Amino acid sequence: MAFFKEFLTKQLLKKQLKDVPPAEQEKIMALINRDPEFFKRIGDEIQSEVKKGKGQMEATMHVMKTNRDHLGKLISESGLDLNNMRK
Template identity: 45%
Template sequence: MFKDFLMRKMLKSQGVPEAQIDQALLMINKNPDLFKKIADEIQIKTSAGGDKMAVTMEVMKKYESELKAIK
């Protein structure tokens, strides 16, 4: 899929190991709606002036149980 290709390219450019890229894409493909919701929430909070790393950690903790259920 084209989205997977772009995501793989972006993650590689960030220096993410191939095994982690595969795992991330697998999780995203299993529940794309959850990851869309997470991305939207991060976008809204960073647009409101939040630190990207802090906001990302806060949102990921909020959805921790759902993320663990995907594995």
């Protein structure tokens, strides 16, 4: 079951990240796989904020600010270059 869930997650992320270079896509997947429960919690928190009436972007920004220390640590450990992904 975990394999199937990971496969679906990977396919969904590939679709969302279609304009991101493949090497960076792999780094993002590795980042998520490093702490999947953290990213699941972020998703749940965003959904909760949206249900409270916030827009998707506002909810995402709020949750990311709340979790920025842990997210920053994961990003720095992964070697992910966020500047390289901007269009």
